[in-house]
Amino acid sequence: MIDFCFVHAADLHLDTPFEGVAKAAPEVGDALREASLEALDRLVALTLDEGAAFLVLAGDIYDGAERGVRAQLRLRRALERLGEHGVRTFIAHGNHDPLTGWSAIGAWPEGVHVFGSRWVESVAVEIGGEMAATVHGVSYARRETSENLALRFARGEAPGFHIGVLHANVGSDPEHAAYAPCSLADLRAARLDYWALGHIHRRHEVSRDPWVMYPGDTQGRSPKPAESGAKGALVVEVAGAAVREVRFVPTDTVRFVHGEVDVGGLDDLAALRAALLETADALRAEHAGRGLLVRLRLRGRGPAHAVLRGPRAVDDLLDDLRDEWRGATPFLWLESLRDETLSPLDLDEVRRRGDFSAELLALADGLRADGERRTALLRELDEPLHRGRAARWVAELEGAESELAVLRRAEARALDLLEQGQA
Numbered sequence: 001m002i003d004f005c006f007v008h009a010a011d012l013h014l015d016t017p018f019e020g021v022a023k024a025a026p027e028v029g030d031a032l033r034e035a036s037l038e039a040l041d042r043l044v045a046l047t048l049d050e051g052a053a054f055l056v057l058a059g060d061i062y063d064g065a066e067r068g069v070r071a072q073l074r075l076r077r078a079l080e081r082l083g084e085h086g087v088r089t090f091i092a093h094g095n096h097d098p099l100t101g102w103s104a105i106g107a108w109p110e111g112v113h114v115f116g117s118r119w120v121e122s123v124a125v126e127i128g129g130e131m132a133a134t135v136h137g138v139s140y141a142r143r144e145t146s147e148n149l150a151l152r153f154a155r156g157e158a159p160g161f162h163i164g165v166l167h168a169n170v171g172s173d174p175e176h177a178a179y180a181p182c183s184l185a186d187l188r189a190a191r192l193d194y195w196a197l198g199h200i201h202r203r204h205e206v207s208r209d210p211w212v213m214y215p216g217d218t219q220g221r222s223p224k225p226a227e228s229g230a231k232g233a234l235v236v237e238v239a240g241a242a243v244r245e246v247r248f249v250p251t252d253t254v255r256f257v258h259g260e261v262d263v264g265g266l267d268d269l270a271a272l273r274a275a276l277l278e279t280a281d282a283l284r285a286e287h288a289g290r291g292l293l294v295r296l297r298l299r300g301r302g303p304a305h306a307v308l309r310g311p312r313a314v315d316d317l318l319d320d321l322r323d324e325w326r327g328a329t330p331f332l333w334l335e336s337l338r339d340e341t342l343s344p345l346d347l348d349e350v351r352r353r354g355d356f357s358a359e360l361l362a363l364a365d366g367l368r369a370d371g372e373r374r375t376a377l378l379r380e381l382d383e384p385l386h387r388g389r390a391a392r393w394v395a396e397l398e399g400a401e402s403e404l405a406v407l408r409r410a411e412a413r414a415l416d417l418l419e420q421g422q423a
């Protein structure tokens with residue numbers, strides 16, 4: 001059996017607009033307008049760099065009919081490039097780009113196979129004159145496809161590695177539209193080796209027996225959790241007609257990311273601003289080389305809460321921070337700043353309440369006064385949680401932080417949890 005690799009991508013949503021941001025920041029809007037198309041170029045480069053035998057696209061290649069022309073011409077060119085290098089492409093369409101209605105391209109470049117919608121087609125792939133794989137797939141005929149398309153797949157008798165290409169909601173994920181809903185058992189029944197799925201934009205592994213994978217979209221589309229973080233494609237290495245390794249490689253140029261700042265130790269507006277800049281800098285370092293759309297949340301209890309409650313306070317801070325990064329390359333656009341802070345607690349009042357929170361404060365007060373008991377407690381915590389959190393705290397202790405600082409943090413965290421429970 002010949003060893004080979006292929007690339008699995010889905011949900012390219014080529015030429016997605018991002019109209020909301022473009023109004024507020026034209027330079028960010030421009031970058032976003034190109035992002036989905038640049039992701040396609042990176043996907044082609046990745047496929048060639050990896051020496052992949054073929055590329056599999058599992059639906060929602062286009063975002064919608066109204067932007068079809070630019071996207072289709074770009075895709076045609078990209079696949080032509082792959083074809084020139086002897087790399088084939090297999091395409092199954094999904095709910096955003098069903099087969100009927102608007103496709104402007106009649107003939108695709110050589111080596112491109114677009115699966116039909118009437119039945120599952122099975123295409124044999126030979127590598128070096130040897131039967132290496134069979135790629136099975138089906139496209140949506142129209143957007144509202146509620147049929148369980150997985151039931152139409154079957155392995156057949158051909159030797160080699162078997163791949164199923166489908167745009168579907170496996171396990172009926174309630175966060176996503178129930179297009180072509182099916183269960184893992186339905187997929188298993190087809191006895192394929194790898195299911196190249198699309199539809200769910202959050203990259204994840206559904207199963208390894210058989211391999212059932214969602215690569216996620218190739219470029220994030222919004223600040224929603226499923227759209228944030230690195231986006232890209234999967235490189236699947238096949239050896240001896242079995243999966244040897246699946247690797248994620250990012251293809252995005254613009255990234256939606258989330259950050260959080262705890263206002264607990266921040267005494268004034270200057271400290272708050274500095275902490276926000278620091279968080280943004282950390283995100284820039286983590287996602288180096290990418291334009292960032294950042295959503296920041298302010299949490300915790302502290303004096304900053306009162307500052308943030310002022311009229312326009314959060315908006316003014318947001319504008320000020322946006323100015324800070326104006327013109328940065330790659331860009332950093334603060335998409336939003338959310339104030340979820342709470343007012344500082346009156347600890348004396350809590351002590352008088354005689355409830356769990358009061359008991360917690362009494363315990364912390366006792367530990368503050370008794371160094372021996374404090375050290376003994378940390379050791380005791382460390383035993384059952386070896387290499388766990390306590391171990392890390394103790395390690396930190398040996399660094400910059402004092403036992404008392406750790407105690408204060410633990411107290412604040414526990415008190416927060418208790419007080420939230422009462423809210």
Ligand SMILES: [Mn+2]
Binds near residue numbers: 060
């Ligand atoms: Mn999609």
